Amino acid sequence: MKANLNHWLPLVCALVLAVLGPLLSPYVSDLVVKVMILSIFALSLELLVGMTGLVSLGHAAFYGIGAYATVLGSGKEGGSIALLLPLAMGSAAAYALAVGALSLRTRGVYFIMVTLAFAQMAFFVFHDTALGGGSDGIYMYIRPALGALDMENRYTQFYVVLVALAATYGLLALIRRSRFGAALAGIRVNEQRMRAAGFPVYGYKLAAFVIAGALAGLAGALFAIQDGVVNPELLSWHESGAVLLMIILGGLGPLRGAIVCAVAFTLLKELFASEGLVGPLAAHWQMTLGFTIIAFVALLPRGIVGIRLRRGAA
């Protein structure tokens, strides 16, 4: 029963979204697209943290690089999404390959620090050089298209992002059940034993790191297309920290945790920043969100998906 639920629930959610898409108001539709993009970003980090046990504090670098690659690659005439998405994912994957090759030689808290350092390097490249418009960032002149798929169109945006999310989720679900995923789980639990059994652990971790980087690049590209503007803040360590917080709050392990928390995070942010609902507190939404997160950690040690788990175990 539970296994069935895990199989069908994501599919049902995707179908419901697909049907509801055109009925949503522009505001809600935009919000849903934002949540879906954030979900792809969170899922990409879940591959590293939840599945492989690699806690990276520099994941926003790949997100930001994907976003910048999309804007820089689209030029004044706008580009094709068939070229821009692979460009964004490729750029992010290339940087992930370089960062991973070096940082995966360390472990634990050192890995956290090295990934953070590489992300800060990328941040300052965009912040302090003219490459991407410096600290102000750059605008996208015109959103990309591919034949009838014009990303200027709100509905097209919605469905392209939905398909990207479904594809990301599907890929990670496949990886989880595959031999590759089993090996990553083994590395998470006991790396020494994996090496003793004959697994080239470094290669596995590097592969996971590059795939995670590419998927973060995809999320960044979609963000750039939706928002139309990119700035160095996308690569900042606040972003890396926020997405890490999100998947930890969601509950490491099950993929849906990352999505559930992306939804919760975005909705809480909207809620706490809305003057109509919380009055003058709206100006201090970071504080109220912070307290909420502390409450979550204190009350739900196994994350949001843990609620169901605990009831199931009882």
Next chain:
Amino acid sequence: MSVVVEAKRLSRTFGGLAAVDAVSLDLRLGEVHAVIGTNGAGKSTLVNLLSGELPLTSGEIRFGDDDITGWSQPRRARAGIGRSYQRTTIFDSFSVLENCRLSAQAALQRPWQVWQSAQRCAGSREVAAQALQAAGLADRADRIAGTLSHGQKRQLEIAMCLATKPGVLLLDEPLAGMGAEETERMLALLQSLKAGHAILLIEHDMDAVFRIADRITVMVNGAVIASDAPQRIREHPQVVTAYLGEAHS
């Protein structure tokens, strides 16, 4: 009997300390070669050098026709050098079967075939089931490994090693902390594994060592002081003073 692994003058220093000092030994098919010595004699370091977990400071290791001195641990493991650990090193949160299946998967990795389910990987499941059968854990396959008793964990440790289908077994104190009955079962298992494997056995239980070993190497402070048949070791004057003491003299 044919020599499978030949180690020549292996040395490993940590700072100024020679943990293993010019140790030469060979492992032959169908033989149990026991290495004994006091705590800190360098026995576990020797296993780590042979398995590739630690790099050598100097020396050479041959495996069959290959010089494997520069090979990484995973490569040696895939070539057929399996090891078990003195401190139980298993996947605590996985089922007993998955512990072995994952070990068996090392021989059939193909990580790019992501569309294939690991749990339905017939090859690795079958090898895992055989390994569990051999180690006497077949009826525990679905248990979570962390909930096994100490003795069963030690059996699982061996089963995981067997699941990689090694030709050479490097066993680091497989009897540590086992009760009398479990010890008997483990010795019977080692006896049955002898025919198809070359076995290096590190063990503190002297009665067990003298019952099962075909050759015994004695280490003191990282160096070999004697290497011979069990009967001759028992009578070796240096060994008697250095290690065995009154009880065995």
